[in-house]
Amino acid sequence: MVFFVLLIALAALTLTLTRGIYxxxxxxxxxxxDIEKSLQPINLDLLQNLLDPEQENxxxxxxxxxxxxxxxxxxxxxxxxxxxxxxxxxxxxxxLGRQASSSSDPATSVRGKALFETAVRLRVLALLARxxxxxxxxFPQFSIGDFIETYDRTRxxxxxxxxxxxxxxxxxxS
Amino acid sequence: xxxxxxxxxxxxxxxWICLTLxxxxxxxxxxHQRVPEFxxxxxxxxFGNWVINSYYFMYQVYHFRSLTYFYIYWGFIVIQDALQLxxxxxxxxxxxxxxxxxQRIRGYIVPTLVLCLITASIANFLGSQWSDWxxxxxxxxxxxxxxxxxxxxxxxxxxxxxxxxxxxERPLKGIFAGFGLDYASRLLAYTLGVYRPGASMLWPxxxxxxxxxxxxxxxxxxxxxxxxxxDSNDMNCASQGFEFLFPILQGWTNSIEAIVxxxxxxxxxxxxxxxxxxTGTIQNGDLxx
Numbered sequence: 001m002v003f004f005v006l007l008i009a010l011a012a013l014t015l016t017l018t019r020g021i022y023x024x025x026x027x028x029x030x031x032x033x034d035i036e037k038s039l040q041p042i043n044l045d046l047l048q049n050l051l052d053p054e055q056e057n058x059x060x061x062x063x064x065x066x067x068x069x070x071x072x073x074x075x076x077x078x079x080x081x082x083x084x085x086x087x088x089x090x091x092x093x094x095x096l097g098r099q100a101s102s103s104s105d106p107a108t109s110v111r112g113k114a115l116f117e118t119a120v121r122l123r124v125l126a127l128l129a130r131x132x133x134x135x136x137x138x139f140p141q142f143s144i145g146d147f148i149e150t151y152d153r154t155r156x157x158x159x160x161x162x163x164x165x166x167x168x169x170x171x172x173x174s
Numbered sequence: 175x176x177x178x179x180x181x182x183x184x185x186x187x188x189x190w191i192c193l194t195l196x197x198x199x200x201x202x203x204x205x206h207q208r209v210p211e212f213x214x215x216x217x218x219x220x221f222g223n224w225v226i227n228s229y230y231f232m233y234q235v236y237h238f239r240s241l242t243y244f245y246i247y248w249g250f251i252v253i254q255d256a257l258q259l260x261x262x263x264x265x266x267x268x269x270x271x272x273x274x275x276x277q278r279i280r281g282y283i284v285p286t287l288v289l290c291l292i293t294a295s296i297a298n299f300l301g302s303q304w305s306d307w308x309x310x311x312x313x314x315x316x317x318x319x320x321x322x323x324x325x326x327x328x329x330x331x332x333x334x335x336x337x338x339x340x341x342x343e344r345p346l347k348g349i350f351a352g353f354g355l356d357y358a359s360r361l362l363a364y365t366l367g368v369y370r371p372g373a374s375m376l377w378p379x380x381x382x383x384x385x386x387x388x389x390x391x392x393x394x395x396x397x398x399x400x401x402x403x404x405d406s407n408d409m410n411c412a413s414q415g416f417e418f419l420f421p422i423l424q425g426w427t428n429s430i431e432a433i434v435x436x437x438x439x440x441x442x443x444x445x446x447x448x449x450x451x452x453t454g455t456i457q458n459g460d461l462x463x
Contacts (some may be wrong), residue, residue: 004369007322011361014325017332018354022347024336091339098341120338127337 039092040085044148047082050075051136051143072137079133086151087126093119122151178382185385190227192392193220199399205345211264212349215257216395222250248313255320259327262353266331269340283330290326294319318364324357348398356391363387 049055056075060068097119100112136142197220200206206213229243267280298319304312332354335342342350363383 004365007361007365007369010322010325010329011358011365014328014332014354014358014361017329017336018351018358020336021332021342021354022351094339123337123339 039089042082042085042089042151044152047079048148050079053140053143056140076133076137080130083126083130083133087123087130090119090122090126090151094123125151178379181382182385185382185389186227186230189385189389189392190223192389192396193223196392196395196399199396203399203402205399208343209265209268209346209349211261211268215254215261218257219254222254226250244310251313251317255317255324258353258356259320259324262324262327262331262350265346265350266334268346269331269335269342286330287323287327291323294322294326318368321357321360321364324353325361328354328357345398345402348402349395352391352394352398355394356388359387359390360384 059071063071094116097112097114097116101109101116103109103112132142193216197216200212200216226243226247229246233240233243263283266283270280298315302315304315307315328350331350334340363386367379367381367383
């Protein structure tokens with residue numbers, strides 16, 4: 001019976017993921033307006049502040065158990081929302097890096113590849129951070145690792161990305 | 175002729191026709207130039223189906239009555255299943271072609287799959303009566319294991335592509351979705367027909383379900399190859415090309431500021447409601463991307 005349930009679950013998962021691949025929205029296929037609208041704001045200082053263990057200890061001492069439990073749930077929801085936004089933005093960075101890596105200008109291509117690799121790593125980190133965040137609900141010693149620093153580095157790389165030769169090349173290519 | 179054999183024969187014929195048409199339209203629309211990984215599989219499947227079905231309908235034999243048919247049938251099935259797995263793996267490598275850590279990812283995938291295969295095989299063989307089974311039953315058992323392995327591989331690739339995220343272009347994702355539909359429906363049919371408690375009571379129906387499940391992929395591929403322009407995402411990609419990078423690269427900072435301005439009041443209000451009221455320690459700050 002267990003084997004039966006497991007196999008049915010595997011078949012259902014395959015169908016769901018296949019549906020997600022075929023009908024799901026592809027982050028890499030969006031136009032410029034969509035990218036600007038799709039980027040979601042994140043305040044990294046606030047996120048870091050929110051997950052600061054010292055602050056959490058401070059709050060724990062001043063709230064009752066039920067209040068602290070409610071605070072933990074709110075903390076989880078807010079941090080999860082931010083991580084979700086970071087993951088979403090990372091997908092945009094992946095698209096940008098992929099497009100730039102196909103440039104014929106070697107410097108732009110190298111930077112594009114670097115951005116692509118970092119952004120992919122960021123996506124994985126975002127997933128791990130969300131898992132750690134969920135674990136943090138039960139085990140307070142869990143943290144989201146170096147996610148915030150990596151996101152900040154990637155964002156800095158993207159914000160310094162404008163490259164005139166790249167845009168000119170695209171323009172003449174069109 | 176019972177109702178079950180009538181349904182089975184009709185389904186087999188329909189599947190044969192759909193697969194042949196899918197193969198014809200695959201070449202006619204020149205998809206073989208864009209997805210060469212799929213060519214070997216669809217050519218072999220179509221050719222094998224013609225051989226098996228011609229033999230079957232000419233002599234009206236089922237495999238346990240004819241030794242020749244038996245070897246042709248099972249030889250074809252085993253090679254087709256192996257080709258199917260290799261094609262899916264090749265599609266995944268195609269998706270990773272622009273990723274410089276491709277070798278590293280391959281280094282993870284192959285051991286993981288081997289580990290999954292060994293674990294599933296051990297678990298299966300421990301729970302089976304391998305020594306008591308006839309050859310046909312053993313071969314069917316192996317085919318079911320191939321299906322489970324295929325589902326696992328598909329799930330792994332789909333998760334990886336959603337996570338990274340990889341770019342699925344037309345008709346690659348249609349072909350991949352066809353494989354997914356094929357494996358999922360076959361696994362469902364096997365599970366209901368074999369592993370469901372009291373499955374032996376449903377045996378003729380189980381066999382019909384298995385045959386119907388094999389119809390799913392050819393029909394899906396035929397639709398994908400016949401109506402490739404229905405995918406709006408791909409049409410957007412084709413029409414815009416790389417143009418969308420200009421304004422982003424030129425005015426990245428300005429764009430971010432515009433988004434910040436748009437979202438700041440909304441998010442600040444949400445955060446106030448969520449946090450400041452309960453903790454009193456977190457101060458609102460400027461938002462950035």
